[in-house]
Amino acid sequence: MPRTKVMAANWKMYKTPDQTSEFFRNFLPLVSGHSRDEIVVCPPFLDLPAALEASKESKIAIGAQNVHWKEEGAFTGETSAGQLLALGVSHVIVGHSERRQYFCETDDTVNLRLKAALEAGLIPICCVGEVLEEREAGLTDDVLRRQCVRAFHAISAKKAAKLIVAYEPVWAIGTGKTATPELAAEAHAVIRSEATEIFGEEFAGDLRILYGGSVKPENSKALMSQEEIDGALVGGASLDPKSFAAIVKY
Numbered sequence: 106m107p108r109t110k111v112m113a114a115n116w117k118m119y120k121t122p123d124q125t126s127e128f129f130r131n132f133l134p135l136v137s138g139h140s141r142d143e144i145v146v147c148p149p150f151l152d153l154p155a156a157l158e159a160s161k162e163s164k165i166a167i168g169a170q171n172v173h174w175k176e177e178g179a180f181t182g183e184t185s186a187g188q189l190l191a192l193g194v195s196h197v198i199v200g201h202s203e204r205r206q207y208f209c210e211t212d213d214t215v216n217l218r219l220k221a222a223l224e225a226g227l228i229p230i231c232c233v234g235e236v237l238e239e240r241e242a243g244l245t246d247d248v249l250r251r252q253c254v255r256a257f258h259a260i261s262a263k264k265a266a267k268l269i270v271a272y273e274p275v276w277a278i279g280t281g282k283t284a285t286p287e288l289a290a291e292a293h294a295v296i297r298s299e300a301t302e303i304f305g306e307e308f309a310g311d312l313r314i315l316y317g318g319s320v321k322p323e324n325s326k327a328l329m330s331q332e333e334i335d336g337a338l339v340g341g342a343s344l345d346p347k348s349f350a351a352i353v354k355y
């Protein structure tokens with residue numbers, strides 16, 4: 106069975122609730138009838154109600170950009186899996202490189218967030234990827250393997266069933282530099298082989314691994330044509346409805 110692709114938008118810290126509604130007003134007609142792929146939009150927390158309301162008659166899933174590992178408590182500024190589920194959110198991005206780079210996210214906190222998301226029934230999109238110095242030093246495979254081992258620590262294949270992974274080379278995020286389809290496919294194969302070791306062959310064969318890093322309408326088709334690439338996590342180019350629709354429909 107071929108893996109169904111997941112085309113996901115990561116809006117980062119962009120758009121107000123009104124701008125979110127406007128995006129969907131324009132985006133929905135462009136993808137109506139498009140049933141080949143799963144579409145997920147991950148707006149800022151503040152925009153989740155507007156996104157859920159605007160997408161409720163469609164098949165588009167709505168995701169958050171982070172989740173805390175505790176059910177509740179004195180954790181100012183954090184949001185729990187239960188709170189997201191109560192709103193109707195189904196997906197969550199975990200361990201994005203911007204969280205790792207600017208907000209002290211570590212492999213260990215990624216593991217905690219991932220466990221909490223899976224335990225609660227959210228579908229996590231777990232991000233891994235090397236920085237430029239690591240790639241230049243020939244450390245990409247080691248970094249990807251380490252990030253996977255630590256992120257998936259003490260999670261069973263059964264618990265991880267809904268897991269989605271995103272390979273996002275940090276040097277390609279927001280820089281306009283895209284990994285070549287071949288280079289991305291190589292990294293995906295490393296991630297899939299690590300997933301085989303951790304969760305077994307059957308699980309790894311079904312695991313969707315998305316590519317992220319300067320995906321745009323011009324390169325979507327070439328990237329998505331790689332058998333190893335099971336979708337995209339799109340930042341900048343997902344903010345415009347026409348551009349994201351073109352990426353989805355490559």
Ligand code: PGA
Binds near residue numbers: 115
């Ligand atoms: P980009 O971001 O498409 O703007 O490079 C991708 C991401 O960070 O998920």
